[in-house]
Amino acid sequence: MTGHRWKRVGIAVFAVLFGVTAAIAKTKVVGTEAGPKPEAPPRKILVLAVASDPTTRAAFEDVIAGELSLRGATAVASHLSFPELPKERAAFEAKLTADGFDAVTVSRLVGSDEKIKMKEGHASYSTTYQGMDWWGAYWYTYEKVFVPGYLQTEKRVWAQTDLWRTTGGGGRLVWSGTSETLDPRNAPQAAREVGVAIAKALAKAKLI
Numbered sequence: 001m002t003g004h005r006w007k008r009v010g011i012a013v014f015a016v017l018f019g020v021t022a023a024i025a026k027t028k029v030v031g032t033e034a035g036p037k038p039e040a041p042p043r044k045i046l047v048l049a050v051a052s053d054p055t056t057r058a059a060f061e062d063v064i065a066g067e068l069s070l071r072g073a074t075a076v077a078s079h080l081s082f083p084e085l086p087k088e089r090a091a092f093e094a095k096l097t098a099d100g101f102d103a104v105t106v107s108r109l110v111g112s113d114e115k116i117k118m119k120e121g122h123a124s125y126s127t128t129y130q131g132m133d134w135w136g137a138y139w140y141t142y143e144k145v146f147v148p149g150y151l152q153t154e155k156r157v158w159a160q161t162d163l164w165r166t167t168g169g170g171g172r173l174v175w176s177g178t179s180e181t182l183d184p185r186n187a188p189q190a191a192r193e194v195g196v197a198i199a200k201a202l203a204k205a206k207l208i
Contacts, residue, residue, distance in 0.1 A: 027193035042103030050108040060191040067199035073208035121149040
């Protein structure tokens with residue numbers, strides 16, 4: 001294979017990988033608030049997601065706990081100890097103390113928005129020339145085809161995650177972040193993206 005051909009293949013592979021990355025990375029942290037002073041990383045974090053559907057709750061907790069653990073924290077999904085969302089503070093705090101948790105993350109949906117956007121038409125090269133002779137291949141590469149515009153529904157979902165230290169009188173909030181997810185396909189996919197975004201933000205703030 002010639003050097004030029006290797007170069008074209010490399011560019012094509014990069015373009016494919018970039019496209020896959022862009023398609024997956026649709027969540028970002030759009031706002032954060034830290035405590036008044038730096039905190040030493042917690043020893044053990046309970047990950048709690050407020051959701052009425054148990055499957056959705058478990059998906060978010062498992063992913064967030066996993067992403068925090070990948071970055072060096074000791075994090076556990078709350079549904080493992082609390083199959084139902086805690087309702088009694090005293091019992092909840094007693095369980096936290098008994099299991100050695102000194103921090104809790106609480107994640108919840110805080111808003112969503114849906115709107116219709118017009119995608120403008122554009123010119124594009126057509127590469128469908130299989131079965132043609134060399135002139136057909138050349139001509140289809142040379143000629144531009146017009147891709148018409150269309151209407152596209154865009155949905156954005158915002159989730160807030162707070163990191164609380166449970167030690168001390170009543171505990172204290174040490175970090176809060178709001179994540180924005182564009183066009184989530186399903187709960188597991190949204191959970192994965194939110195978990196990655198939150199874990200990266202906490203690691204950057206040196207709180208895990």
